[in-house]
Amino acid sequence: MELLRTIAAPPAGAKAAEQPGRAGGDPKRRRPPPAEEPPALSRVVVDPTTGRRYCRGRVLGKGGFAKCYEMTDLTSNKVYAAKIIPHSRVAKPHQREKIDKEIELHRLLHHKHVVQFHHHFEDQDNIYILLEYCSRRSMAHILKARKVLTEPEVRYYLRQIVSGLKYLHEQEILHRDLKLGNFFINEAMELKVGDFGLAARLEPLEHRRRTICGTPNYLSPEVLNKQGHGCESDIWALGCVMYTMLLGRPPFETTNLKETYRCIREARYTMPSSLLAPAKHLIASMLSKNPEDRPRLDDILRHEFFLQGFTPDRLSSSCCHTVPDFHLSSPAKNFFRKAAAALFGGKKDKARYIDTHNKASKEDEDIYKLRHDLKKASITQQPNKHRTDEELQPPPASVAGSGTAGVENRQQVGDVIRMIVRGTLGSCSSSSECLEDSTMGSVADTVARVLRGCLENMPEADCTPKEQLSTSFQWVTKWVDYSNKYGFGYQLSDHTVGVLFNNGAHMSLLADKRTVHYYAELGQCSVFTATAAPEQFISQVTVLKYFSHYMEENLMDGGDLPSVTDTRRPRLYLLQWLKSDKALMMLFNDGTFQVNFYHDHTKVIICSQDEEYLLTYINEDRLSSTFRLTTLLVSGCAPELKQRMEYALNMLLQRCN
Template identity: 75%
Template sequence: MELLRNIAQQPANSSNKTCEPNPQRSCEMQRKKTEDHSHAPAEMARIVTDPATGKCYCRGKVLGKGGFAKCYEMTDLSTSKVYAAKIIPHTRVSKPHQREKIDREIELHRVLHHKHIVHFYHHFEDKDNIYILLEYCSRRSLAHILKARKVLMEPEVRYYLRQIVSGLKYLHEQEILHRDLKLGNFFVSESMELKVGDFGLAAKLEPAGDRKKTICGTPNYLSPEVLNKQGHGCESDVWALGCVMYTMLLGRPPFETTNLKETYRCIREARFSLPSTLSSQARQLISSLLAKTPEDRPLLDHILRHDFFTQGFMPERLPASCCHSAPDFHVSSPAKSFFKKAAAALFGGRRDKVKYYDTLNKLTKEEEDIYKLRRDLKKTVITQQQTKQLTEDGRTPSPSAERAVAASTEGLPSTTRDTIRLIVRGSLGSCSSSSECLEDSTTGSVAETVASVLRGCLENMPKVDDIPKGTGCGNLQWVTKWVDYSNKYGFGYQLSDHIVGVLFNNGTHMSLLADKKTVHYYAELGQCSVFYTSDVPEQFVGQVTVLKYFAHYMEENLMDGGDLLSQADTHMPRLYLLQWLKSDRALMMLFNDGTFQVNFYHDHTKIILCTQKEEYMLTYINEERVSSTFRLSSLLSAGCPADLRQRMEYSLNMLLQRCN
């Protein structure tokens, strides 16, 4: 038996005899051997007996070390069940307060029962040690994983954080503070399930006035209020969660410095850096978790509703390979077979509703299936083509439009009249058909033209208190829904006429028309390939699958962003995305025909600048999702209130950031 062969592997200075295949006899032999060699250190005994039950356990390899104890593999010889045994020598807890600490840990931990908390099985002691038998997590801890990996990807961080929050929420509901949340105390099971463990510093939550003011925990993860001896609350665990998230994403704690005094200074000031390599959602969540004032940190219930989780992919499972290497998203043949069946059920033919939702859940959560999509995308990447910039469109306004401009600008300075003529004319230069996969100068020319128009309006527009009277919006196309999956695939969006588009990370673009049957594919400037979902070319199967996935996800999970409507056009889509940019306040989207949309996160207001009948129009969707559309020339003459002007100025700054 492999188990008994392992038992027989004694230290070099011990007997080389093989243990008998009878566990009870092995136990007796070891006890006799211990008596005959009483001079040997007690902690070296391989076989340990519970005096109360008579059960024998075999001590295995060291799993970890702590201040008072070491943790070993421990196997029940009667059942072969493996535990993680925390072994504390009596000599290490000889003082009353030390023993009280161990007793408190046992009393707190033994009553906890949650799938994301390390399970407490049993404890006993003999004349040498105290033994605490815990759930064995064969993948060790997140500290071991990060040591091998250096940094983790955002989907992995979502996966682990979701489980940490679940376990931590349970602890807080039991009025228990962990007080030592760190990577080394998050253990990973054989099935890659995370468990919160090590309750050596845990304590019951006390009323605000009676909270413990002892400074305890790991220095890099201490909160400002703990350092300032203001007491521990649930907010201190939330702070530590922010440190954990930061460390997983960047490979180092947020307040780590060359000396402890400086680290504590940074913690007290909540001073840390957030590199631009992180997504804006990750930066926002970390900033909220590491808020200096405890009351400003989010509640656990709110954390999983943050954009970091809702706007990004979160796998249901991770492959074991993630413990030692970055995911290559390789899936086995059975997973491929499953994915094909799931995709067929989701995207083709008639669907049973229950099976549909079951399949949809798998597609949105199952890690291996999503990884398969990414694998397909890698096979269909098209090399970025170098193309010549198109010549200017050369459109001219109609005579009636010119006369209207002349009448409305009479008496104004010549520079203002020129700006209004540019706004009315709507000349977009080379932007009539361009794509992100083209030379950057093409996209830049679109951005520069729109920025010039918007700047001209803002520089000459008077300040007023009331918003001018709006006009009809016509057949306006704008983005009603969007999903940022750029950490894997690209940026997806739905237009108001129900066309769904995806700007892939490889620079190509696909649109699924409102008929849900026709696909338009843009790989080169001005070149559009058209095919049908019933007959997808082999090289596009992966991308079409992702396109449909985006469409279904937005249809089932997202609500429209306002009240504007437009008629679906089943012919060539007029809009496809050239560029998108996210800041901590807003999302900017720039389209091929110069349509420019900015969505503001905090109040869900939106600005849409586009051309209709050779005239620039600006649509504003307010907090109540009610829209107003204005001729830009009217705004330039009549002005607009401060809140709209501020949004226009911010939009211009985002656009200028793209131009630069």
């Protein structure tokens, strides 16, 4: 892997992105003449402090001051990427200061998606920086071979870049040179952010240095306008990276640097029609001319580009040079083969599912069908969502969600509730004639009475009282609506997974991933292990595992509430769920009541604890606040919370309609 700039030519169509190198100060200023050639490097290098001997291998890359080599520790046989800087190239104080600053910043960083700093030393001729060796080289090499990447690959790599970049920003470090050549890939196809030659500490706006530095095609408007680098400048570069991955060329590529800078300052670039709408929207948001309009890193991962599309758990090394085939690997295929057999048996579905890449056998068709349906289930589309003409298609019946289900419906909460689908324990969810158990009705009536009493008597208020309580209740962190086939699945904060099947039965897989609780009706529980399930439950256990695996691998938690289990409380299981065009309602056996709002990802959770009712509100930033209902009754609450409470009550009252 390369650490620094690579010797190889840049990807096709990306010459302007890689060849100009870094711009420093005035772009018109000529570069100084090269320093004299440093002395020849020895094959074996000795650390004068420790006495350890290293064998220098092939060149990996080069930069302005240094070359990068493979370097093997002759004692441990461990291979490093060694950045070797001749003293003659950093003879001036400001040049040496730059290297010392890079070492000082990088040596303190420890993150899965940041190139690991191992050691540094110097001898009479050179400075040596030993870094994590990444054998798959850089993203620039991959794009040179591949020309463009698929959307699943882009999601795979961007998730890791965002993870590493978020860590850097939390350490108050700006990278300032994000580009394909500085993303390195290790043997396991994991991405590492590297090359901290231009990295700097984040400074307050008024103290930021106004230097123009970075790679020309990735510079942001505010940097070119000498307003200084901020976190938003790294986000801009990330938008350029995403664009380049998908299209094989940077967004602001022109025939000359002056025109490139003009396009950047105006945020003027083309968006080809070949890009799908979510990708276009995310790129456009990251390349907003105003830094304040760019998304935060957490917002990027909550964007529909990530929520609505498939992201592989891992990539094969063949993806470095070949378009990937995202068919299932053998272990996954075996898992889905069992699930498909349990769900479909030998029956032929009326719908035909044809794999356009392979002529599938009947078994493969069933597996493909299962995956196809799940892909539909991962689309968090709601009926009122606005879509562009190029992506209009019949809406899927299945919807998946978590605390970040991506829906762009911005209508106000509190008007007429339009029900879409519902499910109830011990009943047939597809029939309008289903009757509720009287005990279930009493649970719902109790919650409705308490919530209505609070709303009818609380005073008007402009803000919510400052009250933070410690809680130990369970709540739904992830959910999948697959009721068009099997049922509604959810994951609790203690990692218990439950499914309320379409036939009215409920099954839970506890956090130990072994114990199964089965409820045919309210209060009637059978307990067995997943590996020794009674024959009549085997197919449902298979579906339960399937839901559990999908939510664990594909959905993110919906808030910051701690996972605290109170063993004194009864096991939670879902009595009823109901979806409107704006929200999802879930009612549990102990009276816990949760409503998730699609458009801003907020949640209202009501539960009883120590004989009093508590309300927890999770805002659009996934931050939670918990209040006693008696406190809200006396003090009132902010209008946005009151509107959500009113809508939640209306859903509860209309649950049978």
